[in-house]
Amino acid sequence: MSFVYILIGTVAFAIVAPIVGCLLAGLDRIISARMQGRVGPPLLQPYYDVRKLMEKDDVTVSGVDGVYMTCALVFTAFAGGIFFSGGNLLMSAFIITMASLFFIMAAYSSRSPYAELGAGRETLQVMSYEPMVLLMAVCFYMAAGSFNVADAFLLDKPVITIIWPAFLGFLFILTIKLRKSPFDIAMSHHAHQELVKGTTTEMSGKTLAKVEVMHWCETVLFLGWTGMFFLWMNPVSFVIAVVVALAAWFFEIWVDNNFARVKWQAMLKSAWLVALVAGGFNIIFLMFV
Amino acid sequence: MSYATKSPWVIHYDASSCNGCDIEVLAALCPGFDVERFGIINTGNPKHADIFLVTGSVNERNISVVKQIYDQMVEPKVVVACGTCACSGGIFHDCYNVLGGVDQAIPVDVYAPGCAVRPEAIIDGVVQALGILDEKSKALKASKRGA
Ligand code: SF4
Numbered sequence: 001m002s003f004v005y006i007l008i009g010t011v012a013f014a015i016v017a018p019i020v021g022c023l024l025a026g027l028d029r030i031i032s033a034r035m036q037g038r039v040g041p042p043l044l045q046p047y048y049d050v051r052k053l054m055e056k057d058d059v060t061v062s063g064v065d066g067v068y069m070t071c072a073l074v075f076t077a078f079a080g081g082i083f084f085s086g087g088n089l090l091m092s093a094f095i096i097t098m099a100s101l102f103f104i105m106a107a108y109s110s111r112s113p114y115a116e117l118g119a120g121r122e123t124l125q126v127m128s129y130e131p132m133v134l135l136m137a138v139c140f141y142m143a144a145g146s147f148n149v150a151d152a153f154l155l156d157k158p159v160i161t162i163i164w165p166a167f168l169g170f171l172f173i174l175t176i177k178l179r180k181s182p183f184d185i186a187m188s189h190h191a192h193q194e195l196v197k198g199t200t201t202e203m204s205g206k207t208l209a210k211v212e213v214m215h216w217c218e219t220v221l222f223l224g225w226t227g228m229f230f231l232w233m234n235p236v237s238f239v240i241a242v243v244v245a246l247a248a249w250f251f252e253i254w255v256d257n258n259f260a261r262v263k264w265q266a267m268l269k270s271a272w273l274v275a276l277v278a279g280g281f282n283i284i285f286l287m288f289v
Numbered sequence: 290m291s292y293a294t295k296s297p298w299v300i301h302y303d304a305s306s307c308n309g310c311d312i313e314v315l316a317a318l319c320p321g322f323d324v325e326r327f328g329i330i331n332t333g334n335p336k337h338a339d340i341f342l343v344t345g346s347v348n349e350r351n352i353s354v355v356k357q358i359y360d361q362m363v364e365p366k367v368v369v370a371c372g373t374c375a376c377s378g379g380i381f382h383d384c385y386n387v388l389g390g391v392d393q394a395i396p397v398d399v400y401a402p403g404c405a406v407r408p409e410a411i412i413d414g415v416v417q418a419l420g421i422l423d424e425k426s427k428a429l430k431a432s433k434r435g436a
Contacts, residue, residue, distance in 0.1 A: 049298075056363045
């Protein structure tokens, strides 16, 4: 039965998440522009960008990067489906990592030095955030008694009350997951880094459009994870979760606009330190209560 | 209208400009003019770009670079020559190593003159280029359907 839910969830996520993600991306660009004293593009600009990319000619260096990106998109939808149908949080986390790995493969497949370096750094990003993601899932399990997200609705108080350190740790790595500024070392949305476009250097047209759409879906999924901490029995908690997720997202944009890019060493060390302190101590604390 | 005109991404290359025109190109991206209002982004990557902004004249050393950037761009694409040097060679036209305007290397669609070219002229040039981009985009679609 749960498999049917996941399938329905995946299809629903594949339809709704790109729409929501696209609007969020458009808002992101407007808010960023306002923070910089500019007017910014129209709200639907990300949609126009993707439509334009689909109209471009088909050019590819390796011939397989498009296939890898399709796989990445499918796994992203699957991860979102598992999460939003109330399924296993740990599974969702693993499958979204799978999508990242396909994205990395797509970058490696071009053999271009910029893309390879970008792919290497994307791998480092995965290495940086993965410990905290796993510890977050473990903390959720210990607090809710189950890995199933749907079980959060059975709790009489939200998990945030006892795993707030894990939440703070998750907020830290959310910046890496969303590829935002201090940690956008593999691919920047802005063309002023030494790797130019890093992972996506050799991608164009439809393949690049897939990267954009994957990014929209990822944003929705990760904001879903953020909101999950605030769910409990009360139906009002759903509204609170959405508000908190949007607040976290606004915070990420603010961080993106205010901090300069760090080196990968700083990213890896700080992310692991945060995972150890926030996640580790949270687990130890939970073991004794 | 094709979507190409709603999200024109540019790449800017300094051929052998004196840097006067480059500063004006970047000025067009700053808050004062904010071309992102029209969806214009400076990509820095030829594979992502739709519009090629070249400043400065073409010489023996950089002609291959100009050609390569142009070849790496994915159709439909347009070229805007920014500044008098890029249009005709300008003040450097009779230097021993200068070949002339950008049209000596690649097909140029729009010429935006000025020394240095004013941001308004660049924006006007890009807007004209959008019309050409639209036509090219439609032609590409038609040829794809035909094939
Ligand atoms: S047109 Fe004038 S400002 Fe522009 S590159 Fe040539 S000399 Fe410099």
